[in-house]
Amino acid sequence: MSDACAAAVLGGGSFGTVIGNIIAGNGHRVSLWLRNPERAGEINHKHENSEYLPGYTLDNNLAATCILAEAVADVEIVFVAVPSKSFRDVVRDLAALLPEQTIVISLTKGIEPGGFRLMSDILREELPRNPRGVLSGPNLAREIAAGQVAGSVIASETAAINTLIHDLLHSDSFLVYSSADMFGVELGGALKNVYAILAGIGAALEFGENTVGMLLTRSLAEMSRFAVHLGANPMTFLGLSGVGDLFVTCSSPLSRNYQVGVALGKGQPLDDILGEMDQVAEGINTLGLLKTEADRRGIHMPLVNGLYAILYEQRPVVDVFDDMMHTEEQQDVEFVTH
Ligand SMILES: NC(=O)C1=CN([C@@H]2O[C@H](COP(=O)(O)OP(=O)(O)OC[C@H]3O[C@@H](n4cnc5c(N)ncnc54)[C@H](OP(=O)(O)O)[C@@H]3O)[C@@H](O)[C@H]2O)C=CC1
Ligand SMILES: O=C(CO)COP(=O)(O)O
Numbered sequence: 488m489s490d491a492c493a494a495a496v497l498g499g500g501s502f503g504t505v506i507g508n509i510i511a512g513n514g515h516r517v518s519l520w521l522r523n524p525e526r527a528g529e530i531n532h533k534h535e536n537s538e539y540l541p542g543y544t545l546d547n548n549l550a551a552t553c554i555l556a557e558a559v560a561d562v563e564i565v566f567v568a569v570p571s572k573s574f575r576d577v578v579r580d581l582a583a584l585l586p587e588q589t590i591v592i593s594l595t596k597g598i599e600p601g602g603f604r605l606m607s608d609i610l611r612e613e614l615p616r617n618p619r620g621v622l623s624g625p626n627l628a629r630e631i632a633a634g635q636v637a638g639s640v641i642a643s644e645t646a647a648i649n650t651l652i653h654d655l656l657h658s659d660s661f662l663v664y665s666s667a668d669m670f671g672v673e674l675g676g677a678l679k680n681v682y683a684i685l686a687g688i689g690a691a692l693e694f695g696e697n698t699v700g701m702l703l704t705r706s707l708a709e710m711s712r713f714a715v716h717l718g719a720n721p722m723t724f725l726g727l728s729g730v731g732d733l734f735v736t737c738s739s740p741l742s743r744n745y746q747v748g749v750a751l752g753k754g755q756p757l758d759d760i761l762g763e764m765d766q767v768a769e770g771i772n773t774l775g776l777l778k779t780e781a782d783r784r785g786i787h788m789p790l791v792n793g794l795y796a797i798l799y800e801q802r803p804v805v806d807v808f809d810d811m812m813h814t815e816e817q818q819d820v821e822f823v824t825h
Contacts, residue, residue, distance in 0.1 A: 491514050491515050492515050492564070493518075493562040494510050495519075495562045496518070496566045497565065497568065498568035498569035498594075499519050499523070500539050500766065500767070501628035502568045503521075504628070505628045505632050506566055506568060506594060507545075507549050508546055508632075509661050511545070511546035511547075513657075517549045517550070518562065519550070520551075521553060523538075526538060530545055530550075540632045555581070555584065559584050563588075564652070565581065565590070565591045565592070566593075567591065567594060567595060567606070571597025571606065571677075572599075572772065578614060581613070582613055585614065590617065591620075592620045593606035593610065593620070595769075596623060596676035596680060597772060598776045600776065603776055606673065607620075607669055618643065618644055618645070618648055620652065622640070622642075623642075623672050624639035624676075624727040624732055625638070625732045626639050627742065629741050631661065637661055637662070638661075638727050638731070639656070639661070639662070640672050640727050640728040641653060642665070642669040644669070646665070664726075666723065666728070671728075672723060672728040674713075674717070675714065675728040676728055677769065678713065678714065679710065680770030680773055681744075681773050681794065682770075683748065684744050684768075684770045684774070685790055685793075685794050686699070686702060687742075687746060687747060687752060688794075688808070689752070690745070691749045691750075706790060707729070710729075711724040712788075713788065743766050744768045744769070747764070751798075774791065774794055777791055790811060793807045793808070
């Protein structure tokens with residue numbers, strides 16, 4: 488563990504709370520910024536965030552505040568854990584508050600609506616002088632809160648930042664690895680959410696394990712093909728932030744994206760599903776942005792096209808899966824084996 492330092496985590500949902508608590512548990516002072524004063528009071532007085540992680544005890548080193556300036560005062564590192572659609576608004580407010588040496592790390596796994604901007608792009612645009620990075624991996628917040636071992640990948644502009652974040656977060660139950668491929672690590676975390684929705688549909692349709700294995704493999708091929716086309720390192724997709732996160736999100740009922748897929752597979756309309764969810768499932772927004780970008784670049788994405796047809800072109804789930812699984816596999820298989 489590094490010498491005690493001070494960090495802020497912006498966003499008091501499931502993942503922000505868990506990451507803040509890991510850092511606090513390592514002996515560092517953590518300010519958790521959130522917008523709900525009752526919840527901030529509960530965190531400060533009862534050491535619990537019962538809305539998002541009931542029963543998970545928060546460390547005494549973690550203090551909540553609803554005042555952004557207070558949260559980031561005198562911290563060396565800021566982690567941002569708000570949904571992608573709010574990310575720019577939140578980091579824009581940081582511009583007037585952060586000295587240029589403060590490191591900003593995105594925990595968010597999404598794409599900004601209205602373009603194909605990753606969170607690190609937004610950081611570069613809104614906080615051009617601050618060093619930045621992303622943390623991504625198979626990190627279901629509820630499992631981490633339950634004390635299960637998990638691993639994650641820090642990818643940033645320099646090895647020194649990676650080391651700093653590693654030392655801040657690494658523990659016996661949260662293992663942190665380093666990567667120089669910030670783009671690939673970030674893209675892996677965002678793209679897998681789309682394929683988790685498909686996997687959830689497959690679960691609702693009671694696919695056999697062979698079919699699940701094929702769907703997962705083709706998902707990996709497709710997301711890797713897209714990411715490599717845009718400049719990511721293909722090896723990144725064989726690591727924790729690629730296949731690792733894809734596997735966990737496509738197989739765990741704890742995943743919100745997978746849950747959306749299960750409900751879709753059972754015939755529930757998308758609007759009803761989203762209306763009932765009180766947590767973010769980034770894959771829905773990512774799907775449309777991914778399809779637009781893939782079409783624009785002419786990248787072969789049969790699974791994305793199939794999911795899009797289910798959600799927005801009223802094509803029956805069973806027909807789409809039938810097409811997806813039987814017709815266009817050849818190009819994917821070639822990609823995987825070369
Ligand atoms: N949960 C997980 O297992 C993991 C999640 N992630 C990623 O982390 C990001 C956040 O996810 P997660 O914590 O799970 O989401 P949740 O839905 O659990 O919580 C989202 C949090 O963001 C807050 N928020 C939303 N908009 C704003 C805003 N404009 N200003 C301030 N706060 C805001 C919400 O506040 P309020 O409560 O007031 O609505 C809430 O506290 C997502 O991109 C997700 O993909 C990454 C790894 C694992
Ligand atoms: O990113 C996650 C696990 O790594 C969380 O997935 P969901 O957002 O689908 O819950």
